[in-house]
Amino acid sequence: MTLGVFRDFKSQAIIAFVMCSLLALTAHRLGLMDVSLDLLSPDTLVAMEHQHEGGMRSELHTGDHSIAIACELSDISAYSLCLLKLNYSRRNHFSRGLDLSNYQSVEIVATLKSPSGKENIKLYLRNNNPAYSLPHIDISDKFNTIEFELGDESTTLNVPSKALFVAQWWKRERDIGYEQSHVDISNIVSIELVIDEAKELGDYVLTVHSLSMSGEAITEPELLRLILLLLFMVIVLLTIRQKNNLKKISSTDPLTGLLNRRGMISKVRKEFKHIVEHHTISLFYFDVDDFKKINDTYGHPIGDELLVAICQKVKLIISEMNFEGRYSFARLAGDEFVLTITDCDKEKAIQVSRRIGQQLIDPIPVSGCEVKVGISLGLAYSSDKKASFKALLSQADSAMRCAKEQGKGRFKVFDDSLASAIYLKKSIAENLKNALINQDFSLRFMPIFSCSDLKPRRVEVLIRCELDAMQGVTPDVFIPIAEEFGIIQNIDLWVAETSFAAMQMHFLTPGRSCPVFCINISAIELLNSSFPKQLKKLMHKYQIPSEYIELEITETSLIEAGETSLSILKELKKLGVNLALDDFGTGYTGFNQLLAYPVDCLKIDRTFVADIDSEHASHLPMVNAIMSIAQSYNLVTVGEGVETQGQLDYLRSVSCNYVQGYFLAKPLLLDDYLLLLNDYA
Ligand code: C2E
Numbered sequence: 060m061t062l063g064v065f066r067d068f069k070s071q072a073i074i075a076f077v078m079c080s081l082l083a084l085t086a087h088r089l090g091l092m093d094v095s096l097d098l099l100s101p102d103t104l105v106a107m108e109h110q111h112e113g114g115m116r117s118e119l120h121t122g123d124h125s126i127a128i129a130c131e132l133s134d135i136s137a138y139s140l141c142l143l144k145l146n147y148s149r150r151n152h153f154s155r156g157l158d159l160s161n162y163q164s165v166e167i168v169a170t171l172k173s174p175s176g177k178e179n180i181k182l183y184l185r186n187n188n189p190a191y192s193l194p195h196i197d198i199s200d201k202f203n204t205i206e207f208e209l210g211d212e213s214t215t216l217n218v219p220s221k222a223l224f225v226a227q228w229w230k231r232e233r234d235i236g237y238e239q240s241h242v243d244i245s246n247i248v249s250i251e252l253v254i255d256e257a258k259e260l261g262d263y264v265l266t267v268h269s270l271s272m273s274g275e276a277i278t279e280p281e282l283l284r285l286i287l288l289l290l291f292m293v294i295v296l297l298t299i300r301q302k303n304n305l306k307k308i309s310s311t312d313p314l315t316g317l318l319n320r321r322g323m324i325s326k327v328r329k330e331f332k333h334i335v336e337h338h339t340i341s342l343f344y345f346d347v348d349d350f351k352k353i354n355d356t357y358g359h360p361i362g363d364e365l366l367v368a369i370c371q372k373v374k375l376i377i378s379e380m381n382f383e384g385r386y387s388f389a390r391l392a393g394d395e396f397v398l399t400i401t402d403c404d405k406e407k408a409i410q411v412s413r414r415i416g417q418q419l420i421d422p423i424p425v426s427g428c429e430v431k432v433g434i435s436l437g438l439a440y441s442s443d444k445k446a447s448f449k450a451l452l453s454q455a456d457s458a459m460r461c462a463k464e465q466g467k468g469r470f471k472v473f474d475d476s477l478a479s480a481i482y483l484k485k486s487i488a489e490n491l492k493n494a495l496i497n498q499d500f501s502l503r504f505m506p507i508f509s510c511s512d513l514k515p516r517r518v519e520v521l522i523r524c525e526l527d528a529m530q531g532v533t534p535d536v537f538i539p540i541a542e543e544f545g546i547i548q549n550i551d552l553w554v555a556e557t558s559f560a561a562m563q564m565h566f567l568t569p570g571r572s573c574p575v576f577c578i579n580i581s582a583i584e585l586l587n588s589s590f591p592k593q594l595k596k597l598m599h600k601y602q603i604p605s606e607y608i609e610l611e612i613t614e615t616s617l618i619e620a621g622e623t624s625l626s627i628l629k630e631l632k633k634l635g636v637n638l639a640l641d642d643f644g645t646g647y648t649g650f651n652q653l654l655a656y657p658v659d660c661l662k663i664d665r666t667f668v669a670d671i672d673s674e675h676a677s678h679l680p681m682v683n684a685i686m687s688i689a690q691s692y693n694l695v696t697v698g699e700g701v702e703t704q705g706q707l708d709y710l711r712s713v714s715c716n717y718v719q720g721y722f723l724a725k726p727l728l729l730d731d732y733l734l735l736l737n738d739y740a
């Protein structure tokens with residue numbers, strides 16, 4: 060066994076406890092826990108009395124360190140008594156005597172000078188208890204008694220408390236039942252020393268040199284019981300601590316020490332209702348712009364360091380703006396953070412948002428390099444007593460997305476205009492879902508012409524939504540919404556299937572030539588590993604040869620692409636279909652990047668084509684550059700958005716392979732497209 064086993068806090072605490080217990084037991088054995096009570100000390104002794112009866116006469120003498128009672132017996136015919144009484148309770152306070160029950164023995168050092176040399180002495184420890192004591196009648200106090208013989212030599216007597224017995228005569232006289240007949244020294248109001256068996260005439264002098272109780276503050280069995288009890292408590296406390304630690308670990312983000320999503324949710328569950336009922340609340344949702352790129356460029360360890368540094372900066376702002384004690388800060392996932400501050404009005408919240416942005420303007424030094432980051436932040440504010448965390452979070456999230464759409468590195472406050480934009484998006488998403496169910500989509504076919512003979516060799520399939528409520532809402536608008544609301548995959552499959560059905564019915568019949576169908580697919584499909592399989596299934600169902608299919612993916616979607624996207628592209632390529640980069644030129648794909656992707660065709664974006672015959676033609680070099688890239692990599696080129704003869708002529712002059720655009724044909728209904736093909740047949 061190695062010492063490592065004992066490294067955790069629980070083992071260390073138990074070892075420390077066992078050591079302390081052994082120490083306590085040893086100290087007990089060595090008598091370090093012994094205690095004693097001096098019954099003659101002025102601190103304990105309240106008063107002294109002497110009494111005599113029968114043929115006795117008594118007198119009290121007090122010395123520095125002793126008390127003596129001198130008695131003279133002058134008549135032996137009657138019962139005679141000589142008594143020294145030490146009182147420990149003040150008058151009328153009989154319930155407040157001495158509790159001697161913790162002492163294990165009575166010790167007395169005394170001498171007795173008597174005519175016979177030795178006499179029997181009785182020691183009474185008189186206990187007051189309302190169960191048997193009568194008010195103001197001290198004879199009714201319990202007689203806890205011992206008897207011993209005393210001579211004129213100083214005698215030390217150490218009597219265990221257990222050796223005390225209750226005087227029989229007292230029990231008889233007071234008619235004491237069994238339950239009160241045992242020794243009880245828990246409320247001793249007086250102690251008496253009595254000579255009542257003297258038989259010889261003469262002087263009797265009883266001197267008490269010392270009278271004390273001694274014992275252990277705690278007996279060994281009690282100590283052991285206490286240790287066991289404490290051990291039990293220590294184990295319970297350690298278990299609770301361990302449980303709390305586990306809870307803390309499971310609700311804390313190990314990298315930043317902030318709450319994680321689970322921690323935030325459980326905190327919200329506990330506190331949010333109370334907070335919104337009594338305070339206003341501002342919720343900030345922010346993330347690091349292009350964090351994936353930072354991770355890819357600098358590596359994950361630097362990405363992690365950066366997140367920690369960002370947290371620290373935000374915490375500094377919180378403390379500088381005196382929000383300590385009224386904020387919660389969590390890292391929900393990756394580079395997404397949520398900060399809530401209570402009693403922070405809208406203006407202050409805007410200041411916080413601004414400061415978060417400003418603090419992060421300067422490059423952040425991490426592991427020897429400096430990284431520049433931008434933060435996009437969404438702010439939602441509520442003074443509504445019924446606000447829900449979920450709603451506030453989604454508002455801040457929407458505001459953050461809006462900030463990103465508007466160009467990143469900025470903050471956006473959730474307001475009415477954003478709310479209505481979101482409402483509009485939601486209703487469009489709802490329409491799209493219904494359109495899928497009720498078959499309210501249709502296709503348009505946009506012919507693509509070969510530059511050499513200007514014949515329609517290819518066709519781009521474009522979707523339309525026929526719902527009245529969607530009049531004027533073009534795919535440019537609804538496709539991004541479909542992507543955001545997770546509807547795009549069904550739309551892409553619907554377009555593919557409807558295109559394949561049309562191909563099977565009208566083109567893949569004997570005697571007809573089939574154009575290449577160019578089908579747009581969303582960038583989202585490059586993260587959907589089941590897309591190639593789904594496409595393969597559809598191709599099989601409609602018996603479509605792969606050479607008649609080209610999939611168009613926007614160039615910008617490739618910029619974000621990682622390993623998954625590349626492997627999906629390769630899967631698609633394995634099916635035999637062609638791949639085209641749509642809107643080429645807008646995304647600045649590097650040459651070497653282009654080589655890595657298995658693409659066959661570049662579609663020159665409309666904006667560059669539109670520029671060709673404009674006055675300045677500032678994009679002309681771009682068109683030429685694209686053409687030379689395509690030629691070096693042996694890629695097919697398609698010029699998009701040709702609207703004039705001049706544009707067409709130019710593209711033909713630079714040996715562009717294909718062109719499409721309103722100059723040649725607009726997107727057509729299937730029947731019109733078939734008619735157009737017939738014209739060229
Ligand atoms: P895109 O892939 O670049 O499609 C070409 C768009 O440009 C089409 O707009 C088309 O009507 C338009 N266009 C073609 N020639 C000209 C021209 O000479 N002048 C002008 N001004 N416009 C021209 P549309 O159909 O509104 O589609 C817009 C975008 O929506 C598409 O851009 C594409 O990104 C997306 N989209 C369209 N259909 C689908 C689809 O079935 N699936 C997916 N995922 N996206 C689609």
Ligand code: CA
Nearest residue numbers: 519579611641
């Ligand atoms: Ca396209």
Ligand code: CA
Nearest residue numbers: 641642662699
């Ligand atoms: Ca395009």
